[in-house]
Amino acid sequence: MTMKRIKFFHPLFLLFAFLTAQAVNEGQNSNHYREASLFRFANATNKEPGFARIQSEHWAKKVLDTLTVREKIGQLFMVAAYSNRGPEHEAELKMQIEKYGIGGLIFFQGGPGRQLNMHKRLSKSSKLPLLIGIDAEWGLNMRLDSTYGIQRNMVLGATQNPILAQEAGAAIGAQCRALDIDINFAPVCDVNSNAANPVINSRSFGEDRFWVAKLSGAFARGMESSGVMACAKHFPGHGDTDSDSHKTLPTVGHGLARLDSIELYPFKYLFKAGVSSVMVAHLNVPAMEPSGLPSTLSSKIVHGWLKDSLNYKGLIFTDALNMKGVADAYPAGITDLKALQAGADVLLFPLDVPKAIAEIEAAILRGDIPMDRLDEACLKILKAKQHQMEQAFVDTPSMEEIKSPKSMESLRTKIAEASITLLKNEANLPIDPLDKDVAVIGVGRGTKPFLNVVEDLSAIPTGFAENPYSNKPLIAKLSKRERVVLVMDGSQYKGKSNYGLGPAELGLISELAPKTKLILVWMGNPYALTEMPENLLGELKGLVLGYQDIKEQHLAAAKALLGVIPFKGKLPVTLNKQFVADKGETTSKETGFIETFPEKVGMDGIKLQEIDAYIQKQIKDKATPGCRIVVLRKGKMVYNKSFGHYTYANNQPVNRFSIYDLASLTKVLSTGLAVMKLHEEGVLDIGKTLGDYLAWIPRDSPYAKLVLSDVMLHQAGLQGWIPYFQDYIDPTPERASLVNQNASSKHPVQVAKDYFVVSEMRDSIFARILREPLRKKTDYLYSDLGFYFLKEIVETITGKPLNVYVAETFYQPMGLKSMTYLPREKFSEESIVPTEYDALWRKQLVHGFVHDQGAALLGGVGGHAGLFGSAEDVAAIMQMLLDGGSFNGQQFLKSSTVEFFTAARAKNPDDNRRGLIFDKPVRDGGPGPTFDGISFNSFGHSGFTGTLAWADPDEEIVYVFLSNRIYPSAENKKLIRNNVRSTIQEMIYEAIIDSKNEMAAQPKP
Incomplete structure (x- = not known):
């Protein structure tokens, strides 16, 4: 880790440097993010986000007073940036910064070094600091090549471990901070109660409102402790939807009582903790907005519910305004205007910045938008920027660390080992590593790490089939074992392919289940099991969930199967009447010592490697x-x-x-x-x-x-040894009668293969001694x-x-x-x-x-x-x-x-x-x-x-x-x-x- 100075590269920032040198009032220093760890859902009022506590006489207010109406409007926009696109794209962004004074960038695909350099170059074109965002829910690798992240939220949900969630948030925050990212659009606070949800799904911590709140709160606390603003999304709750807001406008048809009890529960939890920002989703929520207006554009939802009823004081983002769920409702520019009127502060991923600025400016001149509304939004954005600037130093990984797989390896391993879930155990799991009546078959390329662990930690025979019906002779041979473990990699993330558990995979399970005690280890999305016939689920003697097809999950699942580590994960979502949320058997650790780095016990690991x-x-x-x-x-x-x-x-x-x-x-x-x-x-x-x-x-x-x-x-005084066996190398006829190739009542004692001796051999040996x-x-x-x-x-x-x-x-x-x-x-x-x-x-x-x-x-x-x-x-x-x-x-x-x-x-x-x-x-x-x-x-x-x-x-x-x-x-x-x-x-x-x-x-x- 290195000590890295936070920002900035823009010339005008120097003009305001003397303002930021003033004493910072108590309660708005960099310790705010650590203070956010005191989550108290029972508090009567929400805790203000750190940036909201900045006093009006500070930098943000002084800057606001210098801006024109158009410059204020420009601050509302956060435009999409890609570091993997050509110079034309960067030139377009530079033009928008210089001409329209846009306030921020949300980075998408590219690479870490390219993104940081691109940010530095574009910052020189901006009069004010740019607010830099990224949508990296499980780490930079969600967007950037040559980087690493952790598992999806559903895996964290299976751990039911807020400490791990906090570590995850802190680690991802540190990654972001190294690239001078101010805000990460995470955590997902949606309670995913709909198995058919095509867009949230495994991005959610689960369907239990309590665990979603606890884990998303811990994640946000960890990320903000690293100096990166968290964003609770997707308000008022995208979990119980069966369509994708990127493509259409989903409907959440529940009444107010249900919405308040389930969907809003995690958001209220994070608001009371002082989470920095929230993202409003594109949803049709009739109970809150009877007109059918998308929630992003609804004053009743954003202003009435979010700001008034829930008293939220943080930064309010729209979801991306290019998404079909809202873009189809109004022409370009009008959508942005209505989002601002509804109460949003930051207009994310606008379709057309010039049109949006023109529409908003015209509305202000007409009096359709009060100047106070524009100033409110702009001041919050400037306060957020000031808050990020005032965190003068934070510990951040180096670029080399971000690009190293080891940067997240330890955390991924801890999450994996806490998440593996034993849903069904009629097969006496964990398996004895020396059980000779068990075989393990891996289906799919992703299962090789699992098989490697089995081969390294046991004497159990393994087989590999790249697809369900390859290598049938091997499968037929292994299915004759008393128990067979079938490991499937679940490499698909799309529900339309049932996450990789298709007809061929189900056919293989159907083929094996009647022939042996079949244990299925499913290394993919648990919702895939909702498509498995109940009678087939009933035939399984063991069912283990690994949740995600990545190496660490495979390694942990194999170790749990062999008893090296315990099963302790809990199912975060309901699959059917038998497998409901919070189900999961726990086992105790069966074998092995705790492995540690030699240095932790006073030894040189490099020297040992010699x-x-x-x-x-x-x-x-x-x-x-x-x-x-x-x-x-x-x-x-x-x-x-x-x-x-x-x-x-x-x-x-x-x-x-x-x-x-x-x-x-x-x-x-x-x-x-x-x-x-x-x-x-x-x-x-x-x-x-x-x-x-x-x-x-x-x-x-x-x-x-x-x-x-x-x-x-x-x-x-005893002799060293006596070579008794020499009497039987070329035995006399009398001695030859003491041995036989086959076991019998006269020759019951086995010496070697096809070699048996009489029970009196013991007496003969002692007589010889x-x-x-x-x-x-x-x-x-x-x-x-x-x-x-x-x-x-x-x-x-x-x-x-x-x-x-x-x-x-x-x-x-x-x-x-x-x-x-x-x-x-x-x-x-x-x-x-x-x-x-x-x-x-x-x-x-x-x-x-x-x-x-x-x-x-x-x-x-x-x-x-x-x-x-x-x-x-x-x-x-x-x-x-x-x-x-x-x-x-x-x-x-x-x-x-x-x-x-x-x-x-x-x-x-x-x-x-x-x-x-x-x-x-x-x-x-x-x-x-x-x-x-x-x-x-x-x-x-x-x-x-x-x-x-x-x-x-x-x-x-x-x-x-x-x-x-x-x-x-x-x-x-x-x-x-x-x-x-x-x-x-x-x-x-x-x-x-x-x-x-x-x-x-x-x-x-």
């Missing part, structure tokens, strides 16, 4: 086919990216919900959590032995005497074997399988969607990342089955391996531990428990860095799971398949790295040799700006 190029290079060098990286700081997501593909065939990209074999992360994310909980509850004592808990271990076995804490610290002699030394040696026993202890104490206990105690209450053992039982194969092609033993690609051979022989559920999950679910558990056992307001573990288990517990930390279950940083600078500069208070674990989860309480950082570096072979050790995981961790710490521990980010000497 990770992208680094990991792309590693993928190119085939250190791993792909990966997921998540970084949290202070509980907020600052980095969350997917890279590469499931395999080097590049057939399936990694996405946000890709499920990885977590390998040894199982130790901390499953067995470790269970042990911590049972220890906390006092039913597990880590000072006791394996024999104290497992009666089947022979009393004379050395294993019976192993202390649990030593097992957890990897200093109990107990035969293995312990090491003579009890120094540190990392071992999986202890976690085989810890799993048995957890199951003995709880009476439940380990996978069931951790799911019930942690994963389900935490809302984790993907964290599980045996993922093929819950998720499609497409959502699970494969690991190694096991050419030695299983003779297949290990896909959806645990890679670790010992855990596989146990049926996929091990204490040391077997857990699968997404990066965000892993991050959730690590964040819970970082927050002292708390997550989403629920306490899963005591903070003292977490602290006890994550601290270094070995007698000599230099020889054994480990905590109880958790890994810790290396203290001597040698090779380890982390980079050298990390805090010794940090903790986590790494996994054989290429995974890492780490938490640092000192810097409040959680870092998760998931990959399948062992594809296609575990012999690929590039990820390990290149220290990829720890290098990325170092890059994360280099991005810290406000380090809590300055030494934490410094390399050790």
